[in-house]
Amino acid sequence: MLEDFSKEFFSVENSPVESIYESSDGSSSGIGKGFSETESVLHLDQLYSEPGTLGAEAYQSLASKYKLYSYASSHWTEHLALCETSAPIWLREAAKSLLDVKTSNCRNWLNFYWADVGAAINQNPSGFDQLTLAAFFNLHETLAGLLSQGASQRVKDQALFWASRAGNYRIVARLLEAGADPNVQGPEVHTALTAAAAHSHLDCVNTLLADARTDPNVRAKNGRSALSFACGNGYNEMVKVLLDQGGRASDTDNSGTTPLFWAAGGGHKTIILALARLPGVDINHRDKVGRTIVSWAACDGMEEILSFLLRLRGIDANPKDEEGLSPLSLAARYGHTAAVAILVGNRKVDKASTDRNKRNAISWACGNGHVDALRILLSGGCPGVDDEDIDGWTPLAWAIQNNVPELVKTLISTGKVDIERRDPRGRTALYWAVDYGHAPVVKALLQEGADPESATNNGKTPAMHASAHGRDDILEFFSTRTTE
Template sequence: MAIGGMLNANPLATRSTSAVVKAGDLKLLTYNSGPLQDLILSARHRLQNLMVVSFYETEPTPPLNSLESVPSSSEDCFKGTRCDAKTEKGQHAFVEHETWFDKTENALLWLIGHPGCGKTITSLSLANHLEHRQKPPDRPATVLLYFCDDKVNRQKDAIGVLTGLILQILHRHRSMIRYVRKVHKYVKVLLTSRPVLGELHPSDAPPGCQLSIDENQPGYSEDLQTYIRHRVDDLSRRRDWAPDIKAFLLDALCSNANQTFLWIHTVIESLENTLLASIQDLRDIISTVPPDLEAIYMDFVTGISPNYQAVASKLLKLLLASERPLQLDEINISFTISSHHDNAEDVARACQTSIRHTLQGILGPFIRISESTVSLVHQSVKDFLLRDRYHGEKFPAMLSISEGEAALEMASACIRYLQLDDFSTDISASTDVESSSEVSGADCESPTTDLIGGLWDEEEQALGMGKLFRESGFADPETWQTLETKYKFYDYAALNWTKHFALCEASASSQLREAATALIDVENWNCYNWLQRYWADPSTHGDSNPADFHPIVAAAYFGLPETVVGLLESIDRTDPTLDRALFFASQQGHLRVVSALLQAGADPNAESRESQRALAAAAEHGHLGCVIALVTDDRTDLNGRGGKFGRTALSYACSNGHREIVKELLTRAECRVDQADYKGLTPFIHAVKGGYLSIARTLARRPDVDINHRDKEGRTALSWAAEYGMDEVVKCLLNMRRIDPNVADENRKSPLSWAAGNGRAETVDILMRNKRINKASIDKNKRGAISWACAGGHPNALRVLLKHECPGVDDRDVDGWTPLAWAVQQDRSDVVEALLATGKVDIEGRDDSGLTALFWAAGYGHLPVVRALLREGANPRAMNHAGKMLIEVASSLPNVRREILDELNRHIEEMAPTGSS
């Protein structure tokens, strides 16, 4: 029953309904139907005092729980980084000069510097400055800090960065559920990098945003000396050094004005460790430190005892190859394990009793040990060790390390560990999983384990793999955590061995290749066990897990071309397994595997997961080389549609912004550029929805592309861009000669109404300034842009519409609702005030049920709207069809808001009596 009827029959009260619903009444529950709106409003009225104070999970879930902590430097390492603004003239003067932080738009500041120049310190200092910067009340800001780590693959791409930033936001604001519909209007990005990044992507950076922090910048030397003073002050205070020694150190270090932050840090570390502290002793230390980083590292190398050079080489290879900082237990096991060990106990007995002491004694300043984690002290160490320019005879084991050799060392350790007898049975079924001393010594600590989420998607369940792997208790987080405590290297080995082996497969011994092949054969337990751990990790979730894990499919998936070639010798060339292998190799971007499988006869048009094809998979994930290999094959259908929605390779490339792949596909004459998917979306629409302007422009220039194409919902590219508030895209589309900005959807809703209904004020302004826009357009329900802006509760969008004299301020829709009625429903007093300020709204207008806006506002319990209406002259003595005044109706109810009655009574008392002079 409509609320208007309720107000007349039983004012401001709701009625109970029968539990039986007639089939004919189901049509009343269609989207946006009147009865459904009434139900929503009734619920809102009853729950108006319910408030969500805070809602959050105590533990992160995927993908946030896949983040791994990056060990920070010790506290002493960053002493002196929290400088006030006046000591950081180089950086802060630039920020103030360019008004980066105060720009009323998204902004990027890109600091460029060579290794060791202080990018990290500058970032920390600037973050601290921004955190404590006084912020205007109307412009609160949140400062987020994220350091990419080349040693952690998950923390050096865009997805990892965004995930890390989101996690920081959630940690700081647990009650974000209250602001789920709010977004920051502007985002300021501070990027620090080496110069090579700017050279590789020069066109991606906006002009004027790059700043070199170590090339003749006037503030750099001053900041360096400030850092020196802070470190020397702290060291002198802790060592109780005399003023003359402190003065000597300041003079000696500050005189090296051409040095870097990392060089100064190295000198300070040497001073920290000295037991002699006369001026001559300190002078000797400073004079013996080499003048640059490369010389420092060479000095470290020459300082390693000849007796430990082979050991040092092996340890460095493990650290260089590691996908993330290693736990002390992990590097201990990987360093120790050999082909002679049969089980975990054998390895434990052979491990170093104090690996921390071993690492510090042999590698010394090359490494940083933080709690139970070890890593290289700086990225420049990795650059130094892997640089292919040393051919000295004195330390050949140390100076001939290559990336492949490092990968081979780690791959060998991982494969040997996964092949131990402990894992030749179902380890999850073991009942004796008590914590053991696999690695002895005080330094042996368990690594932190990831939470384990759901493993299998619907397709894998249908194919039976999910059931196979669920038969054990392995997916249970507690079970895995207990097992991981016992087998401390298993987690790392299971998650990373394929990555390491892929880098060194060609140089691996035949024995290691055979062992690797056995580890991708699901028929044996050693494979079965590590696969369970692999798929349980949140980082492997998604649509890429092969359901039919045949060895050649696994080899293709993990990018092992030599293994694939070896397995091809025993497989029938007509076996459909080859087609599945080709699909996953294409999806993962393994070009050599794709080429080998195509040559072996794999069908590039075979449908695999969700009917998707190899070419579409490669295009979707941005693997240009695989795309070229596939389209070069004469058998490949360039326009083959697949997946849930029948999309082509071009469609996927456009929606993911892969420009080079789009260009490659467009060079093929047979490419159907405007082919729509099952939803009616063309590649052009996908490019627009993704915000990829360069691709959209490329497609729009082609005469065979309809830029006004309507999808199955009747939506055009402009309609989607307007809804999402993609201002730059909207501008681009409006500048296209062939664009029709008024093409409406199946409900005759225009792009302007879509923008207004979603509160896209800037987009509305862009559209309204275009002379071709039909401001008066209405949809099937006779609703225009103003109606939609009010229904969404968007005052800014409404003000823009009113500024441009958009019609429809007091127009009724098919249900008799005016924009004012929609604003009242949304409890938006600001929208109500904006409408009434036009002077074009009949504040006493009655809807089809005979009620005024004030009746509705009181009925909803919307006190701010009631006050706004009364301020603008709404009549509190208005009556309904039954001849009863609102105050009379409201007073008869036991649960009406007292404040509303008070407002009504006050305004009635202020009104002059009827008929008085």
């Protein structure tokens, strides 16, 4: 069978690289990002990139010609791992040769495997070697044999990362004994510990933390710690382990968010409570855009978590982000009606809150055309239905930008809106509705009593403006009103 696959099935003629082994100038290709570039290895990240394009024909050909090849390529390592200790030497040696990326056999199999199964990992194994493959596929005896022959620090570190990423905790332990560094960043955004945490491999987390060299607060490239990933994914037991081993719940990632943010974002109430009770954890911490967990729950429309957070002792119900938006304004801005209702019904919420541009929640609901959110705000007693913002715009001025007549009618029905308010150039809401070309809104304004004869500073009426733009459909509304 090995002979059948000794030829190159996955041609790299269409690959970005001219040769599997050499760059265009004939020099050896170096390792990709994440590990030392001092050793010459294959550019497998390029060889295996876009398997759907680079070898699609070869993939289909292999699957068609060899009926069991798909199953074998996906599962032979699993079967070998189960019987490795009792397998005859010749079989182990054959398997070992199949892990050699310098051979066509390995490249054909691994390329096929990654197109069929490995693609789900969303990260091609850049720069794999025999030791890394043995670690990734949980082949203990093969790994031990390769380690006994000697391995560089880079290779051991890379193997540790992929073993942890795959959840192979016994392999992780063996590599740590061999001197692999648990804090090195791998080819993904992760270290061995953060990869284990992100993919729910508790045994790997325990094994890594048992090594005194492992930093429980080591960060992935995005600044997130293992605790952050565990909190975000709702791994309760892992969170406890990491906290017991010195994980810092107050550490922030590159976005300025703490593990508490990720727990809230994932809706994990048990973890939220556990973190909120820890000394040093600020439940009102602000990220780099000035938002808190309450802000984000409102912004994302997570009504159940929002309600839960508002019951926490010491929680701020009115934090303002960098733009000055409160949770109520954020919920209204994005039309999250359930979140708006929860906030309006909470006594701690400031219903009159305005942002840096003096816009309130009503203004934001109107500006984005959210009728139901507006109705909840009005029924909840939110003020500012006709207040001007920093640019002189009222909620009605924002509302007519949207071609939503119900929005306009709902505002005017309060009896608090000056429908004839003019801007500095004398333009009314009706004039602006004509300018936007929103015929249904024009009709609604006329029905609500807007004056069609109200002229601008230049003496131009809404009807004249409609005529100038050839909007006969809008002019019809004016003629109908005149007839009436």
